[in-house]
Amino acid sequence: MEAEKTFDFENNIEKALRDDRLRKNLRNAMDILVEKRRSVFPDREHLERLRAAGNAIKRRALKQLPCLLEQLEANCTKNGIQVHWAEDTAEANGIVLDILRRHDAKEVVKGKSMVSEEMHLNHFLQTHGIDALETDLGEFIIQLNHETPSHIIVPAIHKNRDEVAAIFQEKIPDTPYTENVEELTAIARRVLRERFARAKVGLSGVNFAIAETGTLLLVENEGNGRMCTTVPEVHVAVMGLEKVLEKLSDVPPLLRLLTGSATGQLITTYVNMITSPRRQGEKDGPREVHLILLDNGRSHILSDPEFRQTLLCIRCGTCLNHCPVYVRIGGHAYGHVYPGPIGKILTPQMEGLRRAGVLATASSLCGACAEVCPVQIPIPALIRRLRRESYDTGDGATVADAGYRSNLAETLIWKGWELANTVPALNRLGTRLAGAVGDKMPNRGPLKAWTRVRTAPKFAAKSLHDRVGKEGVKNE
Amino acid sequence: MEKQEYPAKPETVYFFGTCLMDAIYPDAGLAAIRLLRREGLSVLFPQGQSCCGQPAYNAGFAGEARAVARKQLEEFPKPYPIVVPSGSCAGMMKHHYPELFAGTPEEDAARAFSDRVYELFEFLVRVLDVRLEDRGEPVTITWHSSCHALREMGVVPYAKTLIGQLKNVSLVALERETECCGFGGTFAVKQPALSAAMVADKVADISRTGASKVVAGDCGCLMNITGAMAHSGVRIAGQHLAEFLWERTHGS
Numbered sequence: 001m002e003a004e005k006t007f008d009f010e011n012n013i014e015k016a017l018r019d020d021r022l023r024k025n026l027r028n029a030m031d032i033l034v035e036k037r038r039s040v041f042p043d044r045e046h047l048e049r050l051r052a053a054g055n056a057i058k059r060r061a062l063k064q065l066p067c068l069l070e071q072l073e074a075n076c077t078k079n080g081i082q083v084h085w086a087e088d089t090a091e092a093n094g095i096v097l098d099i100l101r102r103h104d105a106k107e108v109v110k111g112k113s114m115v116s117e118e119m120h121l122n123h124f125l126q127t128h129g130i131d132a133l134e135t136d137l138g139e140f141i142i143q144l145n146h147e148t149p150s151h152i153i154v155p156a157i158h159k160n161r162d163e164v165a166a167i168f169q170e171k172i173p174d175t176p177y178t179e180n181v182e183e184l185t186a187i188a189r190r191v192l193r194e195r196f197a198r199a200k201v202g203l204s205g206v207n208f209a210i211a212e213t214g215t216l217l218l219v220e221n222e223g224n225g226r227m228c229t230t231v232p233e234v235h236v237a238v239m240g241l242e243k244v245l246e247k248l249s250d251v252p253p254l255l256r257l258l259t260g261s262a263t264g265q266l267i268t269t270y271v272n273m274i275t276s277p278r279r280q281g282e283k284d285g286p287r288e289v290h291l292i293l294l295d296n297g298r299s300h301i302l303s304d305p306e307f308r309q310t311l312l313c314i315r316c317g318t319c320l321n322h323c324p325v326y327v328r329i330g331g332h333a334y335g336h337v338y339p340g341p342i343g344k345i346l347t348p349q350m351e352g353l354r355r356a357g358v359l360a361t362a363s364s365l366c367g368a369c370a371e372v373c374p375v376q377i378p379i380p381a382l383i384r385r386l387r388r389e390s391y392d393t394g395d396g397a398t399v400a401d402a403g404y405r406s407n408l409a410e411t412l413i414w415k416g417w418e419l420a421n422t423v424p425a426l427n428r429l430g431t432r433l434a435g436a437v438g439d440k441m442p443n444r445g446p447l448k449a450w451t452r453v454r455t456a457p458k459f460a461a462k463s464l465h466d467r468v469g470k471e472g473v474k475n476e
Numbered sequence: 477m478e479k480q481e482y483p484a485k486p487e488t489v490y491f492f493g494t495c496l497m498d499a500i501y502p503d504a505g506l507a508a509i510r511l512l513r514r515e516g517l518s519v520l521f522p523q524g525q526s527c528c529g530q531p532a533y534n535a536g537f538a539g540e541a542r543a544v545a546r547k548q549l550e551e552f553p554k555p556y557p558i559v560v561p562s563g564s565c566a567g568m569m570k571h572h573y574p575e576l577f578a579g580t581p582e583e584d585a586a587r588a589f590s591d592r593v594y595e596l597f598e599f600l601v602r603v604l605d606v607r608l609e610d611r612g613e614p615v616t617i618t619w620h621s622s623c624h625a626l627r628e629m630g631v632v633p634y635a636k637t638l639i640g641q642l643k644n645v646s647l648v649a650l651e652r653e654t655e656c657c658g659f660g661g662t663f664a665v666k667q668p669a670l671s672a673a674m675v676a677d678k679v680a681d682i683s684r685t686g687a688s689k690v691v692a693g694d695c696g697c698l699m700n701i702t703g704a705m706a707h708s709g710v711r712i713a714g715q716h717l718a719e720f721l722w723e724r725t726h727g728s
């Protein structure tokens with residue numbers, strides 16, 4: 001992708017940090033989301049049990065993924081849903097285009113779908129003369145402004161109300177400026193209704209697909225998802241392979257975790273369960289339903305027992321909401337479709353370390369994400385593993401471009417550090433030297449980065465090693 | 477986190493001084509040792525000890541981290557508890573050593589070592605059941621939780637228990653007490669702009685409390701926060717809780 005070729009993470013970060021309005025919008029919004037989540041999970045022990053259950057369900061599904069996908073395909077087919085397999089995004093885009101062409105569709109109405117973002121579907125369709133309209137309110141706003149989502153659940157979260165008002169006034173013909181939320185919603189509804197009524201094809205994502213019954217489950221709050229999947233003649237659903245669950249009884253705990261973590265709701269306003277196209281005698285619903293199963297690197301991720309945990313993700317977005325880095329820079333700075341902690345572990349695995357490995361450096365490993373992740377993904381451990389693979393091709397490296405960061409200078413630094421911390425005489429020499437220079441170290445390299453906003457650390461004249469003896473503390 | 481089990485009060489403990497305390501905050505290390513000895517324990521400080529290995533481990537240099545960790549396994553051979561005055565280093569030694577040595581000949585040794593690791597304040601409260609008598613002047617402080625003390629070790633309540641025993645100390649909580657200060661080891665130098673933004677917000681939060689001192693249980697955070705305060709001219713002191721406790725409670 002164009003944008004990704006010129007991905008300059010450092011510059012993006014600096015730019016975002018300077019944007020006071022962005023930081024304020026994000027902080028306010030994240031505070032609300034964090035608080036809402038807290039309020040629907042008041043009992044810590046209950047939540048921990050639920051998270052353990054969520055983890056176990058998803059683990060079980062991943063363990064038998066190939067079987068479950070085949071079962072899903074068989075049951076969907078039996079129900080009249082047409083199933084397509086796509087190894088990469090180009091193939092998935094091609095399948096969508098084929099369906100649209102077959103129905104002579106020049107436009108498509110879309111429900112919110114991160115997989116379609118991963119496919120860069122809108123851009124692809126545009127190059128083929130097809131107009132894809134985002135109908136989720138947040139997506140609608142940023143599409144008007146030619147932006148990409150900055151959050152996987154609340155895509156326009158970086159915008160405040162005034163900004164939305166200005167976008168509507170500027171981009172939608174005959175629209176007066178208003179900051180009234182109801183009026184803004186009414187404006188969007190007016191535009192969208194017309195398009196729902198006229199579109200031949202609707203496209204959506206999938207939150208969970210149930211192999212046992214061949215059911216696609218989709219949660220949303222605005223009803224636009226239901227419109228996209230029921231009004232047009234044709235419904236196309238796109239999903240990543242990892243979204244499949246074994247059975248219907250797996251749904252309730254995960255649904256509770258998803259909506260509680262994502263938006264702090266006990267349940268969303270709409271829970272759509274789609275099991276077939278319109279049946280004989282039914283008065284509504286699409287005539288055709290298609291399901292596109294996208295791999296795009298997922299089966300490779302699945303093959304590594306540790307990295308596999310990335311695929312437990314149910315895309316709730318709560319790791320973004322709790323991340324001290326995300327809240328300060330927002331989603332666009334990450335330069336890829338999936339931002340925040342989940343993006344830091346997923347993107348390098350999908351795109352390779354050379355293109356996206358730098359994302360793994362943007363974490364203090366504070367663990368706030370892993371603490372809240374509803375399916376217990378050990379995000380910091382996976383970030384650490386990506387850092388290791390960035391330098392090292394050994395130890396069973398599985399990510400593309402392993403070792404890309406390997407360089408003599410850093411290797412020497414860490415070798416030196418190892419020596420200083422394994423040879424006691426060197427260790428003493430080191431602390432004594434540091435003690436002798438005190439805070440008069442040459443201001444270069446890492447120390448320069450440190451002293452940008454801090455005074456240099458002041459080394460003590462005598463180390464603890466030296467001083468314990470005087471206290472009568474014995475060696476052993 | 478599995479439920480931690482605690483031994484009866486032992487006669488002897490090992491003290492692991494951490495590399496930052498060794499080189500930059502030795503007073504805090506001595507204070508921690510004094511707190512332990514005052515409870516009648518004999519404290520051993522193996523001179524061959526160095527660093528827990530976390531800096532390399534988190535930076536992606538697992539081999540180097542393992543070599544340094546192995547040195548610590550060797551230096552603390554007897555079955556005494558190992559008391560660590562840092563939630564972060566304790567977390568490394570307790571929770572990451574077993575994974576670092578998984579599949580190596582030292583796997584069992586690492587596990588046995590990890591079982592003996594306790595964070596200082598956790599040990600003072602849960603094992604020694606200390607009762608502190610405050611001899612200091614009235615003071616208002618605030619407390620900074622390190623992320624690993626909070627999330628890996630779950631020991632922040634013990635630090636607060638100890639502060640709560642000091643009758644002349646009033647503790648004002650930070651507004652965002654659970655948010656990282658931006659230290660993160662090499663993160664501070666690999667992502668300096670992000671780290672700077674995080675520590676600036678932390679300093680602002682500390683300033684808003686009106687406290688004259690910020691107390692913490694981890695030297696990494698302390699170095700980050702006090703360095704940023706000094707650089708921006710904020711006149712609030714920073715101190716390791718061990719040193720603060722000792723200062724306020726020892727008879728002079």
Ligand code: SF4
Pocket residue numbers: 261312313314315316317318319320341342369372373374375376377
């Ligand atoms: S990694 Fe966990 S917290 Fe983050 S989006 Fe996925 S499920 Fe949610």
